Amino acid sequence: MSETANEPLLEASELTKSYGSVEALRGASFEVRAGEVVALIGDNGAGKSTLVKCLSGVEQQDSGEIFFEGERVRMDTPTAARKLGIETVYQDLAVAPELDPAANLFLGRELRLPGFLGRLGMLDKRAMRKRASQEFARLGVTLQSIDVPIGSLSGGQRQSVAVARSVVWASKVVFMDEPTAALGVVQRERVLNVIRKVRDQGMAVVLISHNMPEVLAVADRVEVLRLGKRVARFTAADATLEDLVGAMTGALTQEDAA
């Protein structure tokens, strides 16, 4: 970890969030520092995805506070989070299947032509295709062509495009909600390498994964969520598989974690 890493970059304090009668978050806290990879783990339904959505402006918490670089912030919209340099790979991917990979990469951030035509709203499709193809190549996303609908790609390719989109635009924090779930061995290794690269550039990465060896291999720290609450925190180097599983199932709890 770098020296700037003592202050949390993004911090959630006691978030609650209910969907009707389902309490997805019951006072969940979370923090991540610049230049570290934090794995957020927990059983299915523990509230991991909900926490990520609250921290990326897709959902709003019912109570609790979010701090960014020490200041209290409101994440009313996805745009608010993006303005802070926070990007997300959602578990349900959130890509537009009928649009091509380049269009998906630039969704909501389309490049316009220079000058008058651009002010009329005309897109610079050529520039977007070029930049997209370079970024995909740089990040090891293999695609047959740059202009097929993304829905016709394999699940793994689609997930790789979503990962690429998040790291291309992020400047501070990247959330990845099960980014390796649909991936083969080679693609998975590529994504883990991308995660390390992004971390080494000084960004914070939050990885959600059910693959414990993967978590221990790439994460600097691990935070464990159970029934909508943080129940344990570990330094990855000191944690064992048994510790993680124990915390997830409730066999092991830490007094100071919540």
Added chain:
Amino acid sequence: MTTDESTVDTNGVHTIERQSLRTRLLTANTFWIGLVLLGLVIVFSVLAPDAFPTVFTAQTLLIETAVLLVLAVGMTFVIITGGIDLSVGSVLIFAGMVSAKTMEAMSPNGNALNAGWDVILVGLVVAIAGGTAWGFLNGFLIAVAKIPPLIVTLGTLGAALGAASLINNGSDIRTVPTELRNTLGYGTSFGGIPNLVLVAVVITAVAAWLLHTTRFGRHTYAVGSNAEAARRSGIGVTRHLTLVYLLTGLLAGVAGFMSLAYYGSTTISAHATDNLNAIAAVVMGGTSLFGGIGSVLGTVIGVFIPAVLKKGFNIVGVQDFWQMIAVGAVLIAAVWFDQQRRRARNRL
């Protein structure tokens, strides 16, 4: 296909190629439906070489489709968002009605036949405003109040027709300015091209530009493809949907004014199936009812297929009713192809 490979460009950067032109053509719905239209034209030209491939037939075909084309172009945007607008025919009548009523009110003795361009221009503005207002109402109810488009526009289908009928106690207004009829209605420019057609062509070209080259168009596809993804990408989905329905209402307003110029009457009873004709044209042209896919060119072709069938059947002496059957079959086939393609492609 063999050309779909990645290459290394001059800077040594690995880049990913586009598909070959051939692949892009063959996978485009528009290409196939265009072939169908071409085939129809050829068949009728062979069957009736003296009557079908003539300037006169082309002119009447174009004139008769101009108003529908404007409606269908607006409908294309709506259907690409995954929505539907059943109200366009009624909005067309409403726009024509308020426009005609306004022009009458501005003329001596309530007779607008001899009205000049000042009155006609006011009539145009009123028609556009009338159509836009219904479009905005549709958009608001769909995007903000989140009521399904089918229900909202079924409601405004009735409401706009009712409102139009109230304006003149249910009867048509027939004093449309002669000047308007002679210019926009029947006039021609550039050596024989009907003005009505020119207006439709300009509107279609602008709409194609908007849909295929601008950010507005890109967002229209994105909203129809995955509205939640669009929202999470920072696209103002509510605003965009409202604008799309507003645009369609605006175009229905323009169509109402064109209809007024052409028929010289508000033709209350003549537009009951305009909405279905527009939807059929859009869908035949390869625009997907599921949203996210479509083109203006496809819609142009989709508008002409029923028109060519009708004209062709008339000329070769086949009963009109066959046209309805044939159009129905083409429509169902087009949707079936769309579904097959989606199933083959979305391997989720």
